[in-house]
Amino acid sequence: MTAQTHDGAHLAAPRDIDGLRSRALIAGVVGLVGCGLGFVFDRDHFFRSWLIAYLLVLGIALGSMALLMIQHLSGGAWGVFRRVFEASSRTLPLLALMFLPIVLGMGTLYSWTHAEHVAADAILQHKAPYLNVPFFLIRALIYFAGWIGIAWTMSRWSRRQDEGDMSVNKRLQYLAGGGLVFYALASTFAGIDWIMSINPHWFSTLFGFIMVAGHGLSALSFTIVVSTFLSRRAPMENILKPSHFHDLGKLSLAFVMLWAYFNFSQYMLVYAANLAEEIPYFITRISHGWQYVALFLVVFQFIVPFLLLLSRDLKRMPHRLIWVSFALLAVRYIDLFLLVSPEFASTGANLHMVTGAHESHFYVHWLDLAAPLAVGGLWLWMFFTQLAQRPLVAFADPYLREAMESTGGH
């Protein structure tokens, strides 16, 4: 390697990123104004929409952090994507900040926060030692402290690696091993706290796995989109090879199958058991218009991407793969929409808090466009800010020479 390689200056992010950054910020501010109006005039819908949009970007950041840790453990050719993963995971402090509206909206989102509901419900009383406001907040604090701690430490050690300190290589691997365990546990409990407890009677032991599969799929799709953008510009145009996209495409295919496998397993087990606490979750989602959303997900989060991603040629052509990944990100949002929205009436009220009416008919609210714009815009602004701060390749990575061989060795 030349001396120039060692300072990483020629690996700086392309100028276009500044344009994207300001556009993302504008979109975020416009969305935020919409959300502000929603907060004033339609508070119930605001909290629900914000939660859905928030879960999507949180999934990208956490999934990227998990993939980064897997990369540190496995090594190999996909080290060329390390800086994209790192930039995504460094957005976690902003995500902790964006969690505040959810804390503010707890009373709207979660029926178990109301003493009078708990008093009238034997199951909620039984779950009260876990589902109560102080413990909910403490858990959220633990999740974010752990996630941010891992992301921050990995980012710091990665910088030390850039500066030539090779003693961090081994430590990064140890941190990645322990960090993955924490990530999986925290993501499982966060899924239970923030999504599953919207319907506090329902439970599913597969829910954590569904969360993790969703995170992986979101993070891979996002990384493919960003890397395709980078691969058309200096300095990455000569570094990212079809074989690198091939790897991400293969991983996307695996996560599409994983997502389908977990969701189907959950569906089949609930269907087979037919228990009073479990089956309403699916009955809600296969009636009153929601069944078309569910069917849409089966077709467009499994069948179509599965068949498309089987193709070797498609996975090796970034300009085509990017469209599959864009579509997958959109479908991920619809998936989260279906996880949350059917538990609310079209008035925005949590069904588990209204007496009498227990049916939700399909609806979409204008805040379901404003919230993703706000959350997504602000998050992308943070992401591009972070991406521009470091050289785009972790050039001191000991596995990188192999990764950058002509065919992108394996």
Next chain:
Amino acid sequence: MSHAELPAALHGLMAEFETPTALVRAAEQARLAGYREMDAYSPIPIEELNEALGLRRTRLPKLVFLGGVIGGTAGYALQYWSQAMAYPMNIGGRPYHSWPHFIPVTFETTVLGAALACFVGMWALNKLPQPYHPVFNVPEFARASLDRFFLCIESTDPKFDREETARFLAGLHPVGVSEVAP
């Protein structure tokens, strides 16, 4: 047919190389020189070799996909026939055609069909089993499964000429060039 009367017939000419890089370079040059009927032998898989030899992509993935589709369809049809037509049984009041219950078996038979198609297809496309192959007539070839790399230009190639091809191969800096008896 008596062998003594046919001294001229050859399977081809084979060059021996010490490194995978030399083999890939030789294959590329042979292709540039216009040779098409050739094969390379290596103790390790070399990803670049397919391209250097100009091999067309294998049809195996299509066979595997077909095997999977056939296996899955047959698995589902078997369950539908047995549980909804031939021997309908009321289990917990569910419909006879309870498709979610059929999926695990359908999945398994899909994998079975795909795996069988892959196994059988792999043998068939490689024309295996092949008890005799001329390249083993060259004594040096024993090291093809050890530490040496071979390129064989076959006599069926229209450009093949015993003298000139041997000269061409010698120009690629091999360890040696051997004639391969048929």
